[in-house]
Amino acid sequence: MENPPSRLRTRILFSGCLLTIGGVQFGLLLVNLFPLEIAAKDALISTFSMIALAQILYLIQHNYHAARPLNFVNFAIVFVFTALFQLLFNGAYKLLFPFEEWKEYISPYEAVRAIMAFFSLMLISFYWWIQKNEQTQKRIREQMLEQERALTKAELDNIHQQLQPHFLFNSLNSIGALTILEPTEAHRMIQLLSNFLRGTLRKDVQQLVPLEEELQQLKLYLEIERVRFGHRLTTEINQSDDCENAKLPALILQPIIENAIKYGLYGQVNTILISINISCDQKLLKVAVSSPYDEQFVAASAGNGFGLASIRKRLSLFFGQNDLLSTTKNPELFTTTLLIPQL
Amino acid sequence: MKRVIIIDDEPLARAIIKEYIKSIPELEVVAECGDGFEGAKLIGELKPDLIFLDIQMPKINGFEMLEILTHTPAVIFTTAFDEFALKAFEVHALDYLLKPFSQERLQTAVAKWQASAEEKSVPVAAINYPQPDEQFRIVIKDGTEIRIIPTSDIHYLEAYDDYVKIHTKSGTFLKKKTMSHFEQSLSSAQFIRIHRSFILNINELTKIESFEKNSYVAILKSGARLAISRTAYGDLKAVLGV
Numbered sequence: 237m238e239n240p241p242s243r244l245r246t247r248i249l250f251s252g253c254l255l256t257i258g259g260v261q262f263g264l265l266l267v268n269l270f271p272l273e274i275a276a277k278d279a280l281i282s283t284f285s286m287i288a289l290a291q292i293l294y295l296i297q298h299n300y301h302a303a304r305p306l307n308f309v310n311f312a313i314v315f316v317f318t319a320l321f322q323l324l325f326n327g328a329y330k331l332l333f334p335f336e337e338w339k340e341y342i343s344p345y346e347a348v349r350a351i352m353a354f355f356s357l358m359l360i361s362f363y364w365w366i367q368k369n370e371q372t373q374k375r376i377r378e379q380m381l382e383q384e385r386a387l388t389k390a391e392l393d394n395i396h397q398q399l400q401p402h403f404l405f406n407s408l409n410s411i412g413a414l415t416i417l418e419p420t421e422a423h424r425m426i427q428l429l430s431n432f433l434r435g436t437l438r439k440d441v442q443q444l445v446p447l448e449e450e451l452q453q454l455k456l457y458l459e460i461e462r463v464r465f466g467h468r469l470t471t472e473i474n475q476s477d478d479c480e481n482a483k484l485p486a487l488i489l490q491p492i493i494e495n496a497i498k499y500g501l502y503g504q505v506n507t508i509l510i511s512i513n514i515s516c517d518q519k520l521l522k523v524a525v526s527s528p529y530d531e532q533f534v535a536a537s538a539g540n541g542f543g544l545a546s547i548r549k550r551l552s553l554f555f556g557q558n559d560l561l562s563t564t565k566n567p568e569l570f571t572t573t574l575l576i577p578q579l
Numbered sequence: 580m581k582r583v584i585i586i587d588d589e590p591l592a593r594a595i596i597k598e599y600i601k602s603i604p605e606l607e608v609v610a611e612c613g614d615g616f617e618g619a620k621l622i623g624e625l626k627p628d629l630i631f632l633d634i635q636m637p638k639i640n641g642f643e644m645l646e647i648l649t650h651t652p653a654v655i656f657t658t659a660f661d662e663f664a665l666k667a668f669e670v671h672a673l674d675y676l677l678k679p680f681s682q683e684r685l686q687t688a689v690a691k692w693q694a695s696a697e698e699k700s701v702p703v704a705a706i707n708y709p710q711p712d713e714q715f716r717i718v719i720k721d722g723t724e725i726r727i728i729p730t731s732d733i734h735y736l737e738a739y740d741d742y743v744k745i746h747t748k749s750g751t752f753l754k755k756k757t758m759s760h761f762e763q764s765l766s767s768a769q770f771i772r773i774h775r776s777f778i779l780n781i782n783e784l785t786k787i788e789s790f791e792k793n794s795y796v797a798i799l800k801s802g803a804r805l806a807i808s809r810t811a812y813g814d815l816k817a818v819l820g821v
Contacts, residue, residue, distance in 0.1 A: 401659070402635070402659050404659075405659035405677075405679070406589065406592075406659040406678065408679050409589075409591070409592055409595070409659060409678035410589065410591040411679070412679035413591040413592065413594055413595035414591065416595065416598055417591075417598065463591070464591065465588070465589060465590070466590045466591075530638075
């Protein structure tokens with residue numbers, strides 16, 4: 237459905253239907269040998285009271301709609317309105333017919349009238365409910381589209397992050413230097429960089445990949461960084477045995493390590509050790525990355541968030557939880573902890 | 580013989596520059612290092628004629644290092660890719676080399692320097708254009724000490740002749756820059772120019788007092804009172820959402 241019918245259109249639609257019903261009513265009464273005046277007034281009064289009540293009902297439901305349209309309150313409103321209709325109708329007759337004989341025509345049909353009024357009002361209520369439902373569905377569809385768009389954007393951002401021009405050109409520069417100084421090492425570096433780029437481009441960031449695969453990619457990255465920074469960068473990966481089947485979103489670890497390297501290396505001039513500790517239970521994979529840092533530089537560097545905002549966003553898109561990434565600081569170590577629910 | 584220092588955080592990047600320079604007999608590499616702190620120290624001690632300088636480095640970046648030097652040598656930037664740097668190059672440096680670069684490219688840059696050195700070109704002075712990290716910190720030289728001030732520690736900035744006086748919780752410091760430079764580089768969500776002479780950190784503001792008709796004073800947590808110009812009063816109110 238492109239657009240929900242406007243409120244005005246809906247209300248005109250109701251009124252039209254009710255007028256038609258009024259016409260039919262008029263015809264039926266005439267056929268049943270009601271006097272013309274009574275038939276006409278009867279049809280007019282009931283039609284217009286119904287139209288008025290229908291408008292009010294529709295407005296009430298529109299403006300004060302309940303979370304679940306088919307609830308007790310809605311039924312109650314329809315009942316009350318039916319009663320109101322009867323009162324209105326009888327009242328109008330009393331005013332319009334000074335003589336008493338109308339009662340002979342009207343009274344026997346009171347029950348029928350009430351039931352008809354009740355069902356008309358129920359129909360209006362029901363129509364509104366359908367409309368509401370369609371709107372809800374549409375909103376859900378829109379939300380899904382929005383989420384898809386956000387994921388696509390995250391994917392693009394991720395690719396850009398992986399292919400960071402800074403990283404790429406610095407790696408190429410290292411290769412350039414090695415071709416002259418150490419040709420065999422240059423050859424190895426080209427292999428590393430190619431495998432790394434291939435791994436990056438082949439992965440769909442909306443997929444979960446086995447932990448082992450993610451770690452392979454990470455090791456390639458770390459190996460390249462080690463060539464670039466020489467002896468300054470050392471890393472250790474501690475993995476508990478029960479993580480064989482663990483899965484995590486593709487390429488999620490690298491930005492965290494990159495962050496640790498950035499603040500570790502850029503903050504410190506000495507050799508740094510980055511440790512990656514991985515543990516699992518049945519429902520949760522936990523990855524903790526610790527690196528040394530220097531308060532003075534970190535506090536004055538990336539503002540807040542340590543450049544982890546995009547990871548946090550990706551995780552919340554993926555798992556619908558906002559508490560999967562946390563950071564802690566103690567005087568020597570900065571630790572980023574990642575929790576991945578195992579589905 | 581001209582003396583050269585190479586400053587780059589990647590050992591291989593330094594190695595290749597050294598290798599290339601071997602082919603230029605007029606140059607001698609007297610030192611190399613991997614961060615801006617060490618770089619500033621070496622330049623002060625050795626007073627080189629020329630430096631090759633990377634931009635993204637540990638501790639303080641290349642630009643920040645240049646700003647705290649008292650003796651400024653000629654600079655050839657070497658960088659991989661940096662959106663800030665590209666702007667800087669247009670304005671300043673003698674030359675810049677985009678990594679990876681060839682030996683010929685480096686020789687051209689050096690030749691250019693040798694040619695310009697004879698004309699006595701102006702050395703690098705205050706750098707008034709956007710730099711990396713500048714939103715988050717300001718590097719200043721305080722006597723012999725180098726200080727890194729997180730921008731969140733700044734109370735306010737005050738115009739002071741050719742300098743800007745930086746008022747922080749740990750004291751006041753001078754930096755040779757213009758007010759309009761800071762007005763642009765600092766986050767506009769946090770820092771507001773409230774007067775020709777003042778840029779205020781909004782988080783430090785406690786209240787605004789009116790002291791004459793149409794004239795207002797900002798009162799800071801530290802107790803400092805700063806005049807607010809009439810035009811800035813509107814902007815300030817807009818930022819504070821009143």
